Amino acid sequence: MRIEYGASWVWEQYHMGCWGECFGTVLMDAGALYRAVGKMGLLAGNLVEPKTYKDALTQSCLLEAMQEELNEFKQLEVWELVPRPYKVMVITLKWIYKVKLEKLGGILKNKARLVARGYRQEVGIDFEESFAPVVRLEAIRIFLAYAAHKNMMDVKTAFLNGKLREEVYVSQPDGFVDQDNPNHVYKLKKALYGLKQAPRTWYDMLSSFLISQDFSKGLQISQSPRGIFINQSKYALESLKKYGFKSCDLLDTPMVEKSKLDEDKEGKAVDLLHYHGMISTLLYLTASRPDLQFAICMCARYQARPTEKHIHAVKKIFRYLRGTVNRGLWYPKDSFVALTSFADADHAGCQDTRRSTSGSLEFLGERLISWSSKGKRVL
Template sequence: MVQGLPHIEGKQHVCEGCAFGKQHRLPFPKGVSWRAKEKLELIHTDVCGPMDTLSHAHNRYFILFIDDHTRMTWVYFMRQKSEVFTIFKKFKSLVEKQSGCFIKTLRSDRGKEYTSKEFHNFCEDEGVERQLTVRYTPQQNGVTERKNKTIVEMAKSMIHEKGLPKTFWAEAVYTTVYLSNRCPTTTIPNKTPFEAWSGRKPSVNHLKVFGSICYSQIPKVKRSKLDESSERCIFVGYSTMSKGYRLFSLKESQVIISRDVQVDENASWNWEENKVETKDVLIITDKEDKDEPISSVTSPSDPNSAQLNEESRNSTDSTSSNSSSPSSTPKRYRSIDDIYATCNYCSVEPENFDEAIKEESWRKAMEEEIHVISKNQTCQLVDKPTNKEVIGFKKSKSEATLYVKRQGIDVLIVTLYVDDLIFTGSNKKMIEEFKDDVTQKYEMSDMGLLQHFLGMEIYQEEETVFICQKMYAETILKKFNMLGCNPVSTPLIMGEKLKKEDGGKTADATHYRSLIGNLLYLTATRPDLMYAASMLSRFMQSPSHFHLSAAKRVLRYVQGTTDLGLSFQKNHTVNLVGYCDSDLGGSLDDMKSTSGYCFSFGSAMISWLSKKQQSVAQSSAEVEYVSASLATSQTIWLRRILADLGHHQDEGTVLYCDNKSAIAMAKNPVHHSRTRHIALKHHFIRQAIEDKEIQLEFCRSEEQLSDILTKPLPRERFQLLRDKLGVRQHIKGEC
């Protein structure tokens, strides 16, 4: 076909260029799989999970064991993968005693739960041969991989057919395995796995439809003559330890075993219209924070009650509320800090009124002004004054608890929390008139200068206003038996990164959530605790003892810094300035980054946040851009609040960022390859720059104050930034 082609001889050695350039995966051979010839000669195993929803027993995983010879399947449920070794020992003891045979070979993937040193040593001591798949080759463990898929699909179908909540997934999986052991399989001719394993033909005349409504007979000893003879339940499977059925009692909200059952297979429970009764939970939410990965919210009126009922926490309705409450939540009542900072030029200190209303008046006021909306398990408290303008006050459109009254250049500011009023102003006469008007309309108690509010202590001196939570911090330490412990200099260890699946023992989730809830409440005056509390809140669903140890270290830091707070200097130059920063892929679970911002208005910070971003970023410029966008939203809100308080900024608020590429992206309105994949909502920062609401400026990383909100820092750096945030000790007197 061509001329001048030289003679080429084939070479047997591997061509490195071809190996790098075009090596392909070899096909898996068909029809050459080896089959065991006796029981327990080969056991297949695999772990499935984690599930998005906890089961009724708070499990997230299940593990399968399949006997290759009989295809008999066993299932166990787990909260953590670290339980695999313990479960395998129980399984081995069970099946070897039942069959009289010994497990010879165990086939699994290379998950850490199967390759631990103790697992390897145990199998070596017991003479169990290990067969581990090659990395990224689940096909080599195909028996359990296919079984997992079959079981999960059957379980989902059973749940959706009867409209049951996802919390029933474990019951559905258990029932699916029970049925599959009694169904024919092509690998065993003319036998079911149950018969091949036990030598007995299984009976199927007792089978019922999963998820059906049923009625369980109540024993006579538990009822009187006129009581109902049965209770309504949901059929959820079969008991292998008793001659009875597994039923979910709608009355007791738990699984029970019953023998005398009547099943209506054509009926199913309308779960949406007939919720299982659980404890109501008071959740006061902030629309701005609805995406925070926090499972427990502390009510400001009871900062020690940071516990969330497990059933309600798993309910979709109780954790996805987007409603906004005008009550002062921990983040929302930082607007009080705004008031202090804004009124540095005022000659009158903030005062406090407490409403002492008689019972009948209170009931009437409750009907008129306090509305409690109860939906499913969520209770949202909303306080509504009857008129938008009360005694000449104008209600803020940006902050529902804030009311402002103006007379010329003078201003009177009032913030409301249920029956507590805090007010300050620049004119003593306006304040005295306000007191007279309020006391004439309501029965009020004049508490004098503001000293305590929602767990905060306020010290008003000639030149400063100091806010701290020393008493509350000591209460937390006493509550968790850490009062008097050895203090540490930083909340978290630099370089230590926590993750959800860390192989640690399961910690008491209720205890952990209560601890994190208390720490989150403490961040109201302690921005130095913000990152630690926010990061630890990511593990409230299923904490391990590693997470609990990290949380206790934060308490040790609190022990040595109980008297720290925010110090606002009067007559200080006031101007809103912001800082925004982010780490890069700091979360080991999903590789998402953490954004942080803080805003100063005078001598100390008035707003701060540490929050994990919603998407995985591809570059440091992108994470900084997203962080700047989040800070821009807060900037606009703060500017509106300050405008309501009488402080207008004609120029854009300076927002410092330490990434020049992110600043260039924000100032360049052209979408290119580096920005077109970023969510559209983040690009509004460009409009904010054009409207002169913000000025995005560069600062060196050493000057970036919000660095303390994105990652653990060394002691010197942490303490330096803490001081610059305005967090310091009370100089005059004690907190």
């Protein structure tokens, strides 16, 4: 929508999306328009999302979203309605609402999530293990670097079936109480948003499934009395085989010296999906291969319209990888742990925009834990 300042009246066609009907072309006082928009949940381009179930009752689209959420619960057999057990804590539930927007600001989807108030859970009674599977690779490398320094490491991993091992009971959700059994509660069969153990059970289930299907993309970690070695040789070999580089001429560097890639507007375009796949495959290797970072990021800039020139540069990276499959990171045991950082820049290196590329390295003692190669957004 548009509101013109400095005018008493405005003409505008505006839409409320799911939050209201299309009102067509209107003529009203600017102040009245502001007030009307605020009441409908739109003000200065921002959506006001309901904080409580009562606030959401006036929006039919959110009622549909809540019903859709409960339909998913039924389909996945998340819970079963049972009589309330004696002397058992029942965890209450809460509705969370979120309006998902498109890039241009339009409403893409209204979401309703039913979450448990997990902060009421007690360790050893309602849950035993909690685990967050999302972690930055830098955090993993710092942990391993410090483990090498201390000459000790203890990582325990258990793969379960994804179902709750504890007996957990939750209340019936607001607005969806069973009229025949209003005092009953739900006994959970599977994890619910908000539970302490929810991330753990999800991760266990996903890991078990992927491993059963022979998927493996993790870092290979080898420990010895002298330190820890990290690499991705297994994944590298699978990638070389996938793209036909199992047997090829080897290169000493991932890029030709002083190589300058550009948009190549006159060049012949290549298969977009194939190029994207090669770049994505190589990017995962940068978790343990800082020597590939700059070359891969340079080629990744041209994913919108790759040409033969660009795919030729990507193939050079694969040929370099073929001769360096077993390279990785070495974290020696006997080394200090002072943090040291290095930075450099390729000034005006981009042939298309003349923007610079900055690079940095961070060491914990003699152990490389973080690195980056990024194009600047401004000149």
